[in-house]
Amino acid sequence: MKVNTTASMLRLGTGGWDIVLSTSHNNYVLPGHGHIMKARYTPFQHSVLSVDDPKHPDYDVFNQPLSLKRTPVLLAELHSMLPILLSAVSMLNERLSIGVVLSDEASLAAGLSDHMTEWKQKRNVWVVTAGQAFGGSAESVNVVNAMQWLVLKKRVDLVILSMGPGTTGTNTPYGFSGMVLAEWANLIGSLEGNALWIPRLSFRAQRTRHYGVSHHTTTPLHVFTYAPSTLVLPVLTGQKRMYVKKQLHFLHENTRVTIVEENIDDWFNTWLGWYEQNRKTLYSMGAGITGDPDFIKGVLAPLAYIFRKQEVNEDGL
Numbered sequence: 001m002k003v004n005t006t007a008s009m010l011r012l013g014t015g016g017w018d019i020v021l022s023t024s025h026n027n028y029v030l031p032g033h034g035h036i037m038k039a040r041y042t043p044f045q046h047s048v049l050s051v052d053d054p055k056h057p058d059y060d061v062f063n064q065p066l067s068l069k070r071t072p073v074l075l076a077e078l079h080s081m082l083p084i085l086l087s088a089v090s091m092l093n094e095r096l097s098i099g100v101v102l103s104d105e106a107s108l109a110a111g112l113s114d115h116m117t118e119w120k121q122k123r124n125v126w127v128v129t130a131g132q133a134f135g136g137s138a139e140s141v142n143v144v145n146a147m148q149w150l151v152l153k154k155r156v157d158l159v160i161l162s163m164g165p166g167t168t169g170t171n172t173p174y175g176f177s178g179m180v181l182a183e184w185a186n187l188i189g190s191l192e193g194n195a196l197w198i199p200r201l202s203f204r205a206q207r208t209r210h211y212g213v214s215h216h217t218t219t220p221l222h223v224f225t226y227a228p229s230t231l232v233l234p235v236l237t238g239q240k241r242m243y244v245k246k247q248l249h250f251l252h253e254n255t256r257v258t259i260v261e262e263n264i265d266d267w268f269n270t271w272l273g274w275y276e277q278n279r280k281t282l283y284s285m286g287a288g289i290t291g292d293p294d295f296i297k298g299v300l301a302p303l304a305y306i307f308r309k310q311e312v313n314e315d316g317l
Contacts, residue, residue: 006046010035019043036141038134039108050139051128051149058153066148068159068193072306073147075185076162076198076299077178077216079106083115084299085160085198086125088267091274092307097124099150099159101143103184104131105177107164111135116164126154133164144187158306169216171209178216182224189227196305197221197231201298203240204291212240212247221257228256232305234297235263262304268297 004019020043034049034056051058076082082100089096100119102110110116110129119125120137128146129136140146143161150156161184169176178200185195200214209215213233221229231251236244251257 004043004045006037010037010047019045034139036139038129038132038139040132046134048134048139050141050145051153052141052145058149061149061153062145064148064152066144066151066191068147068151068188068191071151071156071159071193072196072310073159073161073188073193074196074198074302074306075181076160077181077200078167079113079115079162079165081198081299082119082160082162084271084296085303086119087274087278088271088300088303089158090122090124091271094124096158097154097156098126099147099154099156100125100127100136101140101146101150101159101161102127102129102133102136103143103161103163103180104129104133105163105180106166106168108133109135110164113165126150126156143184144191147191173215173219176216179220179224181217182220185221185225185229186227189229195225195227195229196302197229198302199231199233199298200295201233202292202295203243204294212244218248218251222251222254225256228258230258230260230302230305232260232262232302234268234294234301235261235265236294240294260305262301262308264297264300264304267300267304268293271296271300 008018034047034053036048036050036053037045038048039045049056052062053059074085076085086098089098110127110133116127116136119127126138127136128138128140128150130140130143130146138149140149147159150159163177167177181197185197188195197217200210200217201212202210202214203212205211205214221231233244248259251259
């Protein structure tokens with residue numbers, strides 16, 4: 001039996017209760033040095049020195065104005081999209097600096113991701129766990145402060161917003177974790193940015209709602225997003241192209257959404273060669289990603305769009 005005494009150690013007011021925790025192992029979350037609580041009101045609540053904690057040495061960053069006009073921001077619903085993106089960027093230019101923000105709509109303990117453990121060891125990748133999520137290279141109270149710190153302090157070339165493993169869905173129109181992408185897009189738009197949506201694309205999906213472009217992409221984009229956004233698709237042919245065109249007819253009529261197609265066959269072949277050479281094993285929704293090439297192409301397409309739109313050199317995007 002162990003007691004989580006973080007709250008009383010910090011002399012918190014509201015929520016300042018010690019919590020009894022029964023455990024049979026020693027893998028326990030210890031209190032940190034900050035005053036910002038993560039996993040609040042649970043047996044695993046603990047304090048962190050978040051980047052937006054008044055005691056953090058980078059706190060003055062948040063007195064500076066933030067604009068995302070010149071910083072590409074990608075929205076990734078699934079955690080499995082991240083290793084594809086990060087490996088592709090590293091493959092193209094290892095000097096590019098990448099900021100990854102993991103929110104709390106899925107796993108709070110970001111350390112459950114083996115991929116994230118690897119990313120935290122890379123010099124060009126910064127992982128910020130936001131909200132109730134914890135375990136990144138740095139912590140923040142929300143995704144906006146996470147982006148502000150990454151853009152103004154770390155001067156990252158690219159930001160990716162996503163969440164940890166374990167997203168959920170209910171087979172209802174709005175009951176799924178990915179609904180938060182609309183909120184993120186609206187925040188980005190408020191900061192002069194234009195969110196780049198990564199399509200959840202598959203023609204191997206057994207469920208109709210995920211076949212072609214998943215409604216987990218189209219619903220939050222069409223119904224709940226009020227800021228200008230860009231949906232980047234890979235160039236499709238034949239019946240696949242016809243299916244997606246019919247599927248997205250309502251988005252073509254949405255004046256806030258720009259739909260772009262990128263021919264990324266060369267990108268895909270290069271990435272696949274890298275993947276096989278590095279002997280990686282990546283899964284999405286329980287299946288190996290190499291069995292669903294359209295899923296990979298959908299993830300790579302927005303990245304190709306960024307590289308095409310902006311000159312790439314050794315100094316960044």
